[in-house]
Amino acid sequence: MARFVRWYGSGPLHLLVLLCSFALTAYAMVRLFAVRPLGVAIWFVGAAIVHDLILLPLYSVADLSAYSVLRHRPGRVPQMPWINYLRVPTFLSGVLLLVWFPLILDLAIPYRGDTRLPEGVYLSRWLAITGVLFGASALAFALKLRRASRAARADEKRPPPGHDGRP
Numbered sequence: 802m803a804r805f806v807r808w809y810g811s812g813p814l815h816l817l818v819l820l821c822s823f824a825l826t827a828y829a830m831v832r833l834f835a836v837r838p839l840g841v842a843i844w845f846v847g848a849a850i851v852h853d854l855i856l857l858p859l860y861s862v863a864d865l866s867a868y869s870v871l872r873h874r875p876g877r878v879p880q881m882p883w884i885n886y887l888r889v890p891t892f893l894s895g896v897l898l899l900v901w902f903p904l905i906l907d908l909a910i911p912y913r914g915d916t917r918l919p920e921g922v923y924l925s926r927w928l929a930i931t932g933v934l935f936g937a938s939a940l941a942f943a944l945k946l947r948r949a950s951r952a953a954r955a956d957e958k959r960p961p962p963g964h965d966g967r968p
């Protein structure tokens with residue numbers, strides 16, 4: 802098993818999940834290409850271009866600016882990998898906005914017949930979901946900080962190795 806982990810870089814469960822996700826993606830692509838081959842190809846190329854030329858630079862700049870602003874405050878920022886607690890809710894909120902922006906920004910034909918919801922509720926619900934995502938991330942980070950500070954205090958109370966407390 803250690804040889805496999807050394808060769809592959811992770812456990813066999815990771816490889817199994819990766820292979821299953823590739824199989825599911827291949828199945829979806831075969832089914833989609835059978836229905837609309839040109840439309841899927843255009844969508845795929847367009848999504849790659851939009852991501853690589855527009856979205857990647859935007860979120861890279863946002864990530865670097867958040868990291869550089871908070872990096873210059875050594876007393877306030879803990880020595881923990883805090884940036885992921887900001888990246889994850891931002892990413893999830895951004896994906897929700899990207900997928901549902903016509904409804905969130907009131908740009909779509911009303912869906913009242915399909916959802917029985919008025920048009921104005923989507924923005925407030927997206928903002929509420931975004932708030933919950935950031936709140937949950939802040940709570941997870943606070944718990945991680947608390948656990949780390951408790952571990953640091955426990956390490957300070959322990960005598961150094963080789964000392965049994967006798968003179």
